[in-house]
Amino acid sequence: MAKINVLDKHTAELIAAGEVVERPSSVIKELVENSMDAGATSVHVEIRDGGVTYMAVTDNGEGMDRDDVPIAFLRHATSKVRSAPDLDAISTLGFRGEALASVAAVSRVELITRREEDLEGTHYTIEGGEPGELSAIGCAKGTTIAVRDLFYNVPARMKFLKKDVSEGNAVAAVMDRLALSHPDVAFRFTRDGKEELNTSGDGDLRGCIYAVLGRDFSRSLLPVSYILDGVKVEGFISALNASRPNRTMQHFFVNRRYVKTRTAMAALEQAYKGAIMGGKFPACVLFISLPPETVDANVHPAKVEIRFVDERPVFSAVYHAVKTALETAAVPKQVSLPKPVSRPSGTQLRMDFDRPVTPPAVPEPTKTEVKRLSPDITRIGDALSGDGDNSLKVSDIASQWGNLQTEAPVKTPVTADVPTAPVSPVRETVTKATQTVEETTVPVQEPPEVRLVEDQEIKPPVRYIGELFATYILAEWDGSFYVIDKHAAHERILYNQLSSTAHAEAQQLLAPLSVSLSAEEYEALCSHTEELEAVGFEVEEFGGKEILIRAVPMLLSGCDISEVIREIAGGFCGGKRSAQSAAIDWIYHSTACRAAIKAGDSSTSAELAALAERVLYNDDIRTCPHGRPVCFSLTKHEIEKQFGRIV
Numbered sequence: 001m002a003k004i005n006v007l008d009k010h011t012a013e014l015i016a017a018g019e020v021v022e023r024p025s026s027v028i029k030e031l032v033e034n035s036m037d038a039g040a041t042s043v044h045v046e047i048r049d050g051g052v053t054y055m056a057v058t059d060n061g062e063g064m065d066r067d068d069v070p071i072a073f074l075r076h077a078t079s080k081v082r083s084a085p086d087l088d089a090i091s092t093l094g095f096r097g098e099a100l101a102s103v104a105a106v107s108r109v110e111l112i113t114r115r116e117e118d119l120e121g122t123h124y125t126i127e128g129g130e131p132g133e134l135s136a137i138g139c140a141k142g143t144t145i146a147v148r149d150l151f152y153n154v155p156a157r158m159k160f161l162k163k164d165v166s167e168g169n170a171v172a173a174v175m176d177r178l179a180l181s182h183p184d185v186a187f188r189f190t191r192d193g194k195e196e197l198n199t200s201g202d203g204d205l206r207g208c209i210y211a212v213l214g215r216d217f218s219r220s221l222l223p224v225s226y227i228l229d230g231v232k233v234e235g236f237i238s239a240l241n242a243s244r245p246n247r248t249m250q251h252f253f254v255n256r257r258y259v260k261t262r263t264a265m266a267a268l269e270q271a272y273k274g275a276i277m278g279g280k281f282p283a284c285v286l287f288i289s290l291p292p293e294t295v296d297a298n299v300h301p302a303k304v305e306i307r308f309v310d311e312r313p314v315f316s317a318v319y320h321a322v323k324t325a326l327e328t329a330a331v332p333k334q335v336s337l338p339k340p341v342s343r344p345s346g347t348q349l350r351m352d353f354d355r356p357v358t359p360p361a362v363p364e365p366t367k368t369e370v371k372r373l374s375p376d377i378t379r380i381g382d383a384l385s386g387d388g389d390n391s392l393k394v395s396d397i398a399s400q401w402g403n404l405q406t407e408a409p410v411k412t413p414v415t416a417d418v419p420t421a422p423v424s425p426v427r428e429t430v431t432k433a434t435q436t437v438e439e440t441t442v443p444v445q446e447p448p449e450v451r452l453v454e455d456q457e458i459k460p461p462v463r464y465i466g467e468l469f470a471t472y473i474l475a476e477w478d479g480s481f482y483v484i485d486k487h488a489a490h491e492r493i494l495y496n497q498l499s500s501t502a503h504a505e506a507q508q509l510l511a512p513l514s515v516s517l518s519a520e521e522y523e524a525l526c527s528h529t530e531e532l533e534a535v536g537f538e539v540e541e542f543g544g545k546e547i548l549i550r551a552v553p554m555l556l557s558g559c560d561i562s563e564v565i566r567e568i569a570g571g572f573c574g575g576k577r578s579a580q581s582a583a584i585d586w587i588y589h590s591t592a593c594r595a596a597i598k599a600g601d602s603s604t605s606a607e608l609a610a611l612a613e614r615v616l617y618n619d620d621i622r623t624c625p626h627g628r629p630v631c632f633s634l635t636k637h638e639i640e641k642q643f644g645r646i647v
Helices: 009-018 024-039 069-073 082-089 099-105 164-181 205-213 262-272 313-329 369-371 377-385 396-404 425-439 486-500 519-526 531-534 560-573 580-596 604-619 636-642
Strands: 042-048 054-059 110-116 119-128 130-137 143-149 186-191 194-198 221-228 231-238 250-255 257-261 284-289 463-468 474-476 479-486 506-516 538-543 546-554 629-636
Touching: 009 099, 024 099, 024 164, 042 164, 042 396, 042 506, 054 205, 054 560, 054 636, 069 130, 069 479, 099 604, 119 636, 164 205, 164 250, 164 257, 164 519, 164 546, 194 474, 194 479, 205 231, 205 250, 205 284, 221 284, 250 262, 262 313, 262 604, 284 313, 396 604, 463 604, 474 486, 474 604, 479 486, 479 636, 486 580, 506 538, 506 560, 506 580, 519 531, 519 546, 519 560, 531 538, 546 560, 629 636
Parallel strands: 042 186, 250 284
Antiparallel strands: 042 054, 054 143, 110 119, 110 143, 119 130, 186 194, 221 231, 231 284, 250 257, 463 474, 474 479, 479 629, 506 546, 538 546
């Protein structure tokens, strides 16, 4: 018995549709690309419920003839390719003739179209791949395609769709790329009755970038224009101080088609190498133009991956274009200095700052004050503040404090005479406190009894030596020499604090902070608001791919909140969102990394000594949250062996 069956038309169409139509965003991409191939200068896209229940694309293109309408929904029916040689030089966005057939196979489609020379338009319906009514209708020039109930006849595919918010964000991301690819086309995107995108279509790329990617991104761009070996590169790249924590803001267009190309990406990042810090990525909106016969776009169902006949010219053109733009921006502008001011003859400038400043005279303390203050009170103050002689131990401080408490009160008559000499605020405070104590008899208090626990481990003290390269702490402890990375150590300490608390303490911002994100970052962050709130962030969707921050964790006081949010969102885009615990852990990582002291930051000796003691006294502080070591040690034996003192 034969085992091989020929599938019926409906089943074959469902299988083929799965390669082209994955979600509402893929439907919008195919329909809008058809509109631009039809010469449209204005495109309006409307979706409801993330595009699952309703999508509509309206354009002012050339329209369709009535006889061509039913044929357009047949598989492999296209007006852009006539024979095999045409595939070697594709200049249109669509060419396979599969989009309309795939969309119609899994939804209910309604089409209205009219050419400019026709007196009446055409209305056509098709449901689940089955043709419907074809009739005349009055309409404007162009084409409108409405898609309803996506995957209504394929419930298995419906299960894999995400929430309406996520699907709508994916459509918004597609619209952003399409609008950037054609700044000469006016795009309007409406989502659940609210307009989210509106471009002018005047051909100004910078203005289009402003409308699509926001003000913050557009004002930090550098222009690019370069031609090398027949490859033209133009557009904009990010300035050196505007790098991003991920690659979501890298947009490449080859012959006006949005693509993902490792060749151009590698050339871009190679041009920035050494100019931005590790872990940061440049952003760009770059258009690469080259002969169509040198590009193969027929390698992926979604046509987002392409192949070059020769990658070397493309790499060289992108690299030199970006490098030239960066070097041009780095050239300092000529600054005209003001002319020196002429002074009358015989006058001289007073250089008062060269003269040593004499400190103001401090009145001598009275005998009563001298008697009340212990001789070691100055040393106690210096020890508490980290200055002066560090030989004074904590036990000495406690001893002196005990002496101050147990000292018998001295009674002297209080006079109301006003001193003639000026009294400093500190002395006045001490004098008032002394007079109050003199009028009151304070009972003698015994110092608290100190009990030693025999089984408590007494750890040797940590001797702070210094700091190396404003990054590494040098310390001696328990017979070994330690080098501690202060950023990694502080990051681990903060991470442990965050992960050990059920709910992080938050700080309300005086004014909400608006952060612009890419469509992918916006979608990822909006789907993890609960995890962000658990860590201490108060996040609100502001619309238009902007997030409103109302509160942040206390640890982030003084940090760049925008960069923290972008880094967290970039981590979610990179796949750190498989489970709630993993998402919260990633937020802990980013928050601790941003809040920790940075390599190169100025630190006091007291801070570094306390940090070294914290690290060496806690065995759980040995690696940072990213896995890098916090410290390493050299024993006395190892050091002496290096110097040949021992064999």
